[in-house]
Structures are given as structure tokens and as C-alpha cells.
Amino acid sequence: MYLYDDYDRALVHERVAQFRDQVARRLEGELSEEEFLPLRLQNGLYLQKHAYMLRVAIPYGTLSATQLRTLALIARRYDRGYGHFTTRQNIQFNWIELAQTPDILQHLAEVDMHAIQTSGNCVRNITTEAFAGVAADEIIDPRPLAEILRQWSTVNPEFLFLPRKFKIALCSSLEDRAAIRMHDIGFYVYRGADGEMLLRVMVGGGLGRTPILSQPIREALPWRHLLSYVEAVLRVYNRHGRRDNKYKARIKILVKALGIEAFAEEVEREWQQIKDGPAELTDAEYQRVARSFRAPEYESLGSVDLAFGTQLASDPAFARWVEHNVRPHKVPGYASVVLSTKPGAAAPPGDVYAAQMDAVADWSERFGFAEIRIAHEQNLVLPDVRKRDLHALWQLAREAGLATPNVGLLSDVIACPGGDYCSLANAKSIPVAQAIQKRFEDLDYLHDIGEISLNISGCMNACGHHHIGILGVDKNGSEWYQVTLGGAQGRDAALGKVIGPSFDAADIPEVIEKVVGTYLAYRESEERFVDTLERIGLEPFKECVYRQRAVPA
Structure with missing residues (x-):
């Protein structure tokens, strides 16, 4: 997974210090709620019915064991002992006290996390599927491109005050598990005939009051032009998107009003002016980021595990869990495990208690490479588990209330x-x-x-x-x-x-x-x-x- 560099850390820590001062001024009455509103939203802080809610970004749904333990600490110390995972790979804490918010952000900053741009009319958290890098049907790992987009869009001054919020998702598997057609921009990453990485670009998707599926506007876009093309789309949207009515301000409304052909032509004209500029990606820049996503040192296990087969045959409950909650892995002898957050009436969908977070962090180290993913369906994923360890993991997950064998079924709400x-x-x-x-x-x-x-x-x-x-x-x-x-x-x-x-x-x-x-x-x-x-x-x-x-x- 990606590790912050000095620029990332400086930005996040400076933002924490800035917000600590803003919170102090609000509490002292120097800032009114109207003045404070845009400042708190820039840091993912909402005022809900009963308390403040803090939304924390989990870029492309990837967490380290250390980061998950920090989320558990926040849930235990500052909330009511749990956090809520969302459909866009964020976590929300629903019972936050304003005075404690800077301390929470400081905890996040110390493990390379933040809540920047999880709210407001800006580019939100960049998402992809929970099985990126390990899925058996994957073409290309989309996470390096997602990380490049994250770096480019974070506090990009040109796109911090868009007509409305803006969501981007990427996918590169035969099955789209990132719901890219329901996003403002969706990218499908694939290889051309010569092996070059290419992008199919779709725009204008979104649910809400007027649900619309995105439509393709560019086929076979060379990956080097990822940023310049997104910039062109955002400039057209920024220029023509409505600001007089928030219900008609999303890009999907603009695309529908102009028509997909006219919108694509406008984007193409804008892109031609900037595509060969400084936003063009280089091999060196891609490799700099991609190094953080190199495959871990997998064992040579082979595709047949006799002990695993015996466990399946002798334990029907375990076999049922494997059938529904275990996914194929691109490396023989490994699998990806979905930990269901949907035990039924015992807990709301997507809610995970602090003790469960700590347990999952422990399992990620014991059974994998200290990495956890957040799925679009609000479940947790351990991406790299040896098949021979699945039975032991299942027993622990069952004790912790995270092994309901219902992934993809009706109760996986x-x-x-x-x-x-x-x-x-x-x-x-x-x-x-x-x-x-x-x-x-x-x-x-x-x-x-x-x-x-x-x-x-x-x-x-x-x-x-x-x-x-x-x-x-x-x-x-x-x-x-x-x-x-x-x-x-x-x-x-x-x-x-x-x-x-x-x-x-x-x-x-x-x-x-x-x-x-x-x-x-x-x-x-x-x-x-x-x-x-x-x-x-x-x-x-x-x-x-x-x-x-x-x-x-």
C-alpha cells in the first residue's frame, strides 16, 4: 500500500494545526456557525441530529493494521465504541464532540490518514474495488492510478469549489465491483492490442434525486493523459455546471442537458489545449507510485491443499462460509476473505465495534500482510489469506461476530x-x-x-x-x-x-x-x-x- 512522503505528511499535519485554531475560535465565539461551516466541512465534519459526525477517508479502501487500530482507538475513546463503514470506502464516527476533533485528526495524521475532502463541493475520496491487486479476474491493478488521482486532487485549488461534490471510481476486472457507472467519472482500465494501459472514460453517473448511469465519452485514452483528461472534464463542469440550484448542480444534470455528444466535444476541445502540458504522466512518476503496490512475498503453495479440502468436507458450516465469503485469488494457494458486518438484527449494516477492528488488525498480520480493505458493500476484506489458514480464521471471525455466511445474499443489506x-x-x-x-x-x-x-x-x-x-x-x-x-x-x-x-x-x-x-x-x-x-x-x-x-x- 502507498506510504506517505514528506509532502503528504506536511500537508496533513499543517491542516490539523490550522483546524485546531479554527475550532478554538469557534468555541470562544470568535467564529459564528455560518463562518465555521465551510471550515469544518473542509475537514469532513458534519453537524448531525444529535452530535457532530466525522467522515474519514480510506483512499481506494485500503488500510494497514496500524491504521485500523487507530480507528478502533478513536471509536473507543471519542465515540461510542464503533465506527460506520460507508459505500464509498470511508468510515464515519457519529458521536463526536467538537472540542475533541483536532485531537482525533492528530491521531489520524500520525498514521497517515485524514478527513480532507470527505465533504464539500470538491473531488471526494477516490475509490476502486476491495480486491484490487489480488482479484483472479483482474487485468491491471488500478490502485497506482487511484493514488495518482488522490495526490493530484487533494487541495487542488482549481477544483475545491465545484458546483457540487464530485466522485471518481476506477475498475480493472472482468466484473465491475467498484460501481463505476454510478460515479461522476468512472474509469475502466484495460490493455490495448500492444499491451499499453488504456482507459475507457465514462461520465455523468450518479444516484440521488435523479438517478443516471454514466455514459462513455472516450475510448482507449492512453494512461499518461489520465490527469489532463480529468482536468478537462472538471473545467467544463466548473464552467457550465449550475450553481443556482444544488439539486441540479451535479455533472449528470449538465451531461443530460447538453447531451453526451456535445459534452464530449466540449471536453475534447478543452483537453486539446492542455493534454501535452505538465499534467502528462511519465513512466518515472507512475513507477514511483506503483512501487508502493508491488505484490508481497507470497509463498509457493500450489493450487491443491489436501488439508483445506478435508476441512471443507468435514465441516458443513465452514464450507458454507467459504462458498459465500471467500473469493478467488490470483496467486495459487491464497484466497481473499470477506468479513461480513451484517450479522442481522444484532448490529446495523456497516457498523464495526472497536474490539472487532482490533481483532481484524491482528488477523491481517497473522494471516496476511497487515492489510485490510473496505468493500463497496460495507464489509471488510482480508485480501491475502493462505487457504490452509481459512479454517482457523473462520473460527476466530465467528467468535467475533464477523463470519455470517451471507455475502451476496438478501441479509447482506x-x-x-x-x-x-x-x-x-x-x-x-x-x-x-x-x-x-x-x-x-x-x-x-x-x-x-x-x-x-x-x-x-x-x-x-x-x-x-x-x-x-x-x-x-x-x-x-x-x-x-x-x-x-x-x-x-x-x-x-x-x-x-x-x-x-x-x-x-x-x-x-x-x-x-x-x-x-x-x-x-x-x-x-x-x-x-x-x-x-x-x-x-x-x-x-x-x-x-x-x-x-x-x-x-
């Missing part, structure tokens, strides 16, 4: 903090998620249902990517929930469609049960939910869900 914390939310997310998980806590039934995803958002901002699931809406001061079907991320990304009038929170578990029941009644062989839905359409689901139900006006 993605959810934002919702109305329990967020001042923007229309409705609660966590109680609804837990009610559904309780209804579907029978693991045998879950495995019979098969691959199906459920996402929940408490408002139109779509932090939980509700377009494949449930959206909380406000009806005259009451909390109601719309249900959408048909959404998907990945190479076949799609936006879900609302099936009809909204439901009261108490009805949601039964509604989901009816949706699942309809799927099971109509599916053919091992057909996935999305395939069944595409084949039969929405009507059978709507008819089942709304049968014998009084529809509210």
Missing part, C-alpha cells in the same frame, strides 16, 4: 445511517434493515433464495444506493418507504423501478417476503432474481405485493 443520525434523512434506515434481516434470518432459506441484493436509503441522496432496494420518503411528517426492483451494479448496471405506492415501515418485511416469494414461484432452475425479473417483468411482483392491500391516496 447495504444501508445508510438514515434518520437515526442524519439530519437530511426523511426516514430511518437501520430499523427497517434489521426488521428485514430478522425476517430472513434462516440461513438455509437465504441460501435457497440465492443471489439477491437489498439496499436502503433514508432519503433521496442515495447514500445506501437505494435504487436496488428501499427508499425512505416523507408523507406529511410520517415515514414511508418506496420499493424499487431491477437495479444492479457491475458491468450490467441498471437502475431500479418503483413498483407502486409507498409502504409503512411495519409493512416492509412482508413486502420483501412477497417479492421473494414471487421470484421463487417464477424462477427457472438456478435463475438469478434480476434475470427472472427481466423475463417476467414487474407486473407479477406488483400484483402479489398490492393484492388485498388498501392503497393510500
